[in-house]
Amino acid sequence: MTAPGPPLALLAELTHRCPLGCPYCSNPMALERVRDEIDTATWQRVFDEAAALGALQIHFSGGEPMVRTDLVALVAHAHAAGLYTNLITSAVLLDERRLEPLKEAGLDHVQISLQDTVAENADRIAGYAGGHEKKLKAARLVRSAGLALTINAVMHRQNLAHLPQMIALALELGAGRLEVAQVQYYGWALKNRASLIPTRNEVSQAVAIVAEARERLKGRLVIDHVVPDYYAKRPKACMGGWARQFINLTPSGLALPCHAAQGIPQLRFDNVRDRPLAEIWQHSEAFERFRGTAWMAEPCRSCERREIDWGGCRCQAMAILGDAAATDPACALSAEHGRLLALAEAESAEAVPPAFVYRRYAKAEAEPTPASASASA
């Protein structure tokens, strides 16, 4: 196999701690504990290695990355290494006192997630009272500090009716970009799929709303739209292709080709504590396993789209079919496509969705820790 080109970005999951409990969280069901988080110096060494490898961006995420008391030092180091720095945050801990030093450290961009436009429903979905108001305040602070802002709107059957209001809110907050991210069903979202999945008709309406808004707001707001691929004919190029663009690091330092890869039990992951990032990117067994097209069976092997969508999503093939090397069942050419569609149609047709199973981190550990008590400090 030829050597891979450089990754585009490092997704640094600094911690799995988070005060919120979103039922669609992309973190794994088994959350990593604070005692296992890698320390400041190791993260900083990894940022240097990522820059040397040719990565251009770093995305600080979690959990809630702002619970790390060393976040400013991490941003400063990544910035000095020449990486474009993006903070992906719930923003409930982001106030003026925290924002100013991050800006000074060289933070380029902030992505804030919103759960809805109606505060009561937003707080219910997040499982965090008062969160929505805090988020709006933080978004305004980000803009008045002159930083670029993206709003991440995670949409599903329990908030999709407010899509026009969400677009208006992103505009009012001064965001340059809105990600209308309809839930993808991995991790916690897979567990809560029946509570979240919209009908095909609701998805079609959302597509039309986004198309109209894109046209109307050209030059003012960029809108990305990710639709639930259960209703698709062809799958998405998940992560831009396995091990082609991204390296995902868990809080304890495990290097994954995507955030859900630990759901594939046959894979073994290297840790940046033990192996340089360049070696992991080029030679790690988990990264090599589904890189390129050599692993593909039919119908992908002879399909003209095999280097466009790279066979879709390995984690979805694992979750639905129990075989990570199968064609993503979101593809209509998969013999199992009907099974996926039937699941979506049956669950979305339920008049009353089941109650959410919230993603919870032990409350005492979900808040920022004093420097002396944190493994990160």
Ligand code: SF4
């Ligand atoms: Fe993509 Fe495979 Fe479907 Fe072709 S058969 S469209 S490569 S998932």
Ligand code: FES
């Ligand atoms: Fe893992 Fe799609 S989420 S390959």
